[in-house]
Amino acid sequence: MAAADPFDSALDLLRRLNPKHTTAHLGSLITLAPDLTEDLLSSVDQPLAVRRCKQTGRDYLLCDYNRDGDSYRSPWSNEFDPPLASPSAAGSNDDGAAGDGGALGEKVRKMEIRANEAFDVYRELYYEGGVSSVYFWNLDDGFAGVVLLKKVATPGSSSEGTWDSIHVFEAIDRARFTQYNLTSTVILSLSSTSSGLGELDLSGNMTRQVEMELPAESEEQQIANIGKLVEDMELKMRNLLQEVYFGKAKDVVGDLRSLGSLSEGARDREAQREIIGSMGGRR
Template sequence: MDPFDAALDLLRRLPPSSTQQNLNGIIALRPDLEEDLLSSVDVALTSKRCTKTGRDFLCCDYNRDDSSYRSPWSNEFEPPIEAEAAADLIPGGRIRRMEESLNAGVDVYRELYYEGGISSAYLWALEEGFAGVVLFKKTSSAGGSAGKGGWDSIHVLEVSEAAGKRSAHYKLTSTVILDLGLSSSTVDSLELAGNLTRQTESDLGLTHSGSRESDIEQSHVVNIGRMVEDMETRMRNLLQEVYFGKAKDVVGDLRSIQPLSEVGRERDAHKEVISKMGR
């Protein structure tokens, strides 16, 4: 079996909450797989503080060069890298302008929907169009010292502009990593962790006012923001309704609040109503 496929298969079978630790162990055993694994395995995001602006930013494989990470606020790598490498990895021109606008937008979104946490957005040029990633991270201990929670969103996007720049094709791949835990004398230790990935594509129009490139750039930022917001809402509802709803149903079947005989009668009555409506 191919070592890379074997490593991915192993990580899928191990606890999701320990993915980072297990990934580090596999890389220590097979350093030659490091680049491929880091670009293929989603792990909880880490953060650093931009020494130039004093603002926190998120680290991922898309703003990394070896052990250095580029800050979206200063557009510089920390720690600094060689000038030749930086020239190829640090965006400029329209890509940097869109990146700055996108970071401002997702920062407002983060405050509205997360009420805290950290957000970062990174863009880079492609031969045709551009690509990027939008990141969100929030950790919480709202349940006291015994409870913890972590939410990490990774939205990878690819944008292809049509001829004349009247419209663009957007491809968005989103991953949410959720990690919940509770430890107390009542329940001992309880942990729920995992990730959910969804993908969507869309063709959207661009505002075009003559030769004003700024209008097109702003249209890209607005379109990306709407797609990310819609995707996050869908995935949030999916986690709430499907996964937590299913867990609630299982617990209800094991130990109901009301007698299970009554629950059974209610289900039978519900089925009877549905069947009559079908007829």
């Protein structure tokens, strides 16, 4: 029997562990198997970390798409923190993400700046807070990028919640049209503690994909198309999460816990059976 592939085994293990602690579990796996570091970091979605840009004083989000070694690029200043050892080291990551402004290209960098400004407004309107970051990189037949959004609600209180959304896209030029391939992942973590109900911990993630061809004759239209795709996808995924997470949790809690006494519940069920029986007899 062939030996199991270590990378597949690591991914299979992560799928079975609490997604709320993905970062800690990922760190433990990397410690056990250092040779899997790059593959795991590029394949496993984990809650987004926040760092402050030293040049502009604005917060930005860290992910594998703005990473070069142990340094991360700020979308606001286009500088790495900590600085890279040499300009020649600022090439491309294995995933194709550009390492610096030169490799990024002037045109794509300008689009990245406009996208950050647009999604900063989107974040404020939809999330009323949080942090957003957008990173672009070059492709041979277009460009690609990632839109990151993070919102933390009431940290340190009896009720906490964290929303992380990661939208990775490719924009492939097709004459007057552009083919967009979007892969979106939402990582949701909710916890609540009360003296009457006890502790509730609800965590998980969801990934969805969409492909669409839209007209794009200018850079502004490209940004608008990306914004529309991300907005529509987030709306769909929020609705799915509400049905799957909140709806199922409500059903489970309702079946496991009754606010009334058992005798009252039995009387209600007996009365319900009598009503149904009388209605059947009348037919």
